[in-house]
Amino acid sequence: NRRRMDLAPHVPEPTAAAVQRDRRRVRYAAIGALALLAGVWFCWLGAWAMGWDMLDLGIRPRDPHGLIGILTAPFVHGSFAHLMSNTLPLALLAGLALYAYPRATRYALPFIWIFSGLGVWLFARPSTHVGISGIVHGLMFFVFLLGVFRRDRLGVAIALLVFFLYGGMVLTVLPRDPQISFEYHLFGAIAGLIAAIALFRLDPLPPRKRYSWDDEEESLEPFDEAAFLAPAPRPVARVIPFPDRKSTDSLNSSHITISYAVFCLK
Secondary structure (H helix, E strand, O other): OHHHHHOOOEEOOOOHHHHHHHHHHHHHHHHHHHHHHHHHHHHHHHHHHHOOOHHHHOEOOOOHHHOOHHHHHHHOOOOHHHHHHHHHHHHHHHHHHHHHOHHHHHHHHHHHHHHHHHHHHHHOOOOOEOOOHHHHHHHHHHHHHHHHHHOOHHHHHHHHHHHHHHHHHHHHHOOOOOOOOHHHHHHHHHHHHHHHHHHOOOOOOOOEEOOHHHHHHHHOOOOOHHHHOOOOOOOOOOOOOOOOHHHHHHHHHHHHHHHHHHHHHO
């Protein structure tokens, strides 16, 4: 499985089948994100129209009656402004996750949902915690870290986009406003981290596009480095003959005689 991820096949150009498959993934991501969003909005609008108080469906830490909130709290929001603040991030992050990592997201989303709610029930402040922002934080960390771990072009591009838009969520896992459940954010982020580590190999890497220079490189002959190097110099031995000793003595005596004659003439 690891080898299949590292050695993704080359494709020359997107084929009709590849384009059709990509369109199906877009539809799958859009339908999944809209279904999740519609469920949240339907519950809030229904409770508002009927005048129901849905806070009883929130998470009440360490209260056995509050365990139901692990499943229902993401559908409950304290106000319309609270619902609106979660709508766009939920739609975008869920859509990107389902498009880029359809297999991993099918497991990651339920895990983030349960883990974040259970963490709030076990360790959060004694209050009522509601909203889907914990799942939104989990999806943000999940999508960003998958791009970091996989390092393919699609994953890196989505990770950069998500961090550019929602990188400020990193700070909201810390306590700032007593009216905001930072515990839900924190455990959602932890769940997204765990899911990314466990599932980043589940979806195959997208095929790499093959360019013309890839074919040119394969058609070239192997590079012969020795053909471009100058030949090494060969050692040449030379013999320099020394003059004969007798001729050297006669030259020295002649030189002395001529020098004495010149001195006498002066």
